[in-house]
Amino acid sequence: MFSYVYGVLSRFFSAPADLIVTLIVMLLVPLTLVAIIPVIIGWVDRKYGARIQSRWGPTYVGPFGILQNVADVIKLIGKRVITTNVDRLSYSFVPIALTAASFLIVVLIPWGAPGLYILDIPYNLLFIYVLMAVSPLLILLAGWSENNKYSIIGGFRGATQIATYELTLIITILSVAMLSGSYNISDIVASQKHLWYVVYLPITFLMFVVAGYAVIERDPFDIPEATQELLAGWKIEYSGLRYGMFLLSDYIKMFALSMLTVYLFFGGWNGPLLPAFAWFWIKTIIAMMILLTPRWVYPRLRIDQLVKFGWNWMLPLSILNLLVVGAVLLV
Numbered sequence: 001m002f003s004y005v006y007g008v009l010s011r012f013f014s015a016p017a018d019l020i021v022t023l024i025v026m027l028l029v030p031l032t033l034v035a036i037i038p039v040i041i042g043w044v045d046r047k048y049g050a051r052i053q054s055r056w057g058p059t060y061v062g063p064f065g066i067l068q069n070v071a072d073v074i075k076l077i078g079k080r081v082i083t084t085n086v087d088r089l090s091y092s093f094v095p096i097a098l099t100a101a102s103f104l105i106v107v108l109i110p111w112g113a114p115g116l117y118i119l120d121i122p123y124n125l126l127f128i129y130v131l132m133a134v135s136p137l138l139i140l141l142a143g144w145s146e147n148n149k150y151s152i153i154g155g156f157r158g159a160t161q162i163a164t165y166e167l168t169l170i171i172t173i174l175s176v177a178m179l180s181g182s183y184n185i186s187d188i189v190a191s192q193k194h195l196w197y198v199v200y201l202p203i204t205f206l207m208f209v210v211a212g213y214a215v216i217e218r219d220p221f222d223i224p225e226a227t228q229e230l231l232a233g234w235k236i237e238y239s240g241l242r243y244g245m246f247l248l249s250d251y252i253k254m255f256a257l258s259m260l261t262v263y264l265f266f267g268g269w270n271g272p273l274l275p276a277f278a279w280f281w282i283k284t285i286i287a288m289m290i291l292l293t294p295r296w297v298y299p300r301l302r303i304d305q306l307v308k309f310g311w312n313w314m315l316p317l318s319i320l321n322l323l324v325v326g327a328v329l330l331v
Helices: 002-009 017-052 068-078 088-108 124-133 135-145 149-180 185-190 202-215 240-265 276-292 303-330
Strands: none
Touching (some): 017 088, 017 240, 124 149, 135 149, 149 185
């Protein structure tokens, strides 16, 4: 993508202005997309959840309430941030770090066609996992920095939950990488040209979705926040723009999980008749709607139930699945 943008802009600007303008455009485009997409997903989430629960959802701000999330963003930006007895450095650092990590995940994922990367690096799937793996440390740091008993409990819950399911997540990713012979998403998509991996690895797919859900703390796995028990948990002392950055990060991670699900198990942009770009976005939208559903259907689990399920079932099954994949490849 950089080469294409540079080739277009170099016709209108001389060196080194063409390179500088290209870098600015390559920075602004993903920032704009990442800012707009969570607003759209948030509106869809509210309307979809409302219909499941026989409600209307937002209706007043804009046509069909589509500008309600924009109004909420403006409200969060305008809110006064009140902090008392917090560690200001870590308190301010965590929202920026979590949002930046989520942003980088989307930057490393191809956007629906071969070569359509914002940032193309080898082994991008491995780097995406590393960016996901920093979440427990940041959540624990946020809970500690707020100096509140509810935030500390929520921080420990978050670190425990994510650490439990991250092991399953990386093992399921490793199973797909072994089958395709690559940690590059484009190579994984190319290896599914004739048959999707969800056919070969249906159990791996289910474990990937459940583990991914737990890692991004999406309901019903929002135990670290548990409003009825912890009054928002590790986010309790956050407000205004900082709290808005957490919401932005959550929806970006949900979007990234939907994209990864399509790339790893449903053939990415592969499909008949329609262009590659169209196939990818059709699959991603369907995956997104399916992944949005559990929040509005299932109740929240207890932390002990979730951790026991992770250690006693998810992790052993993922290891067994990896061994089976390895044995099949050796044969």
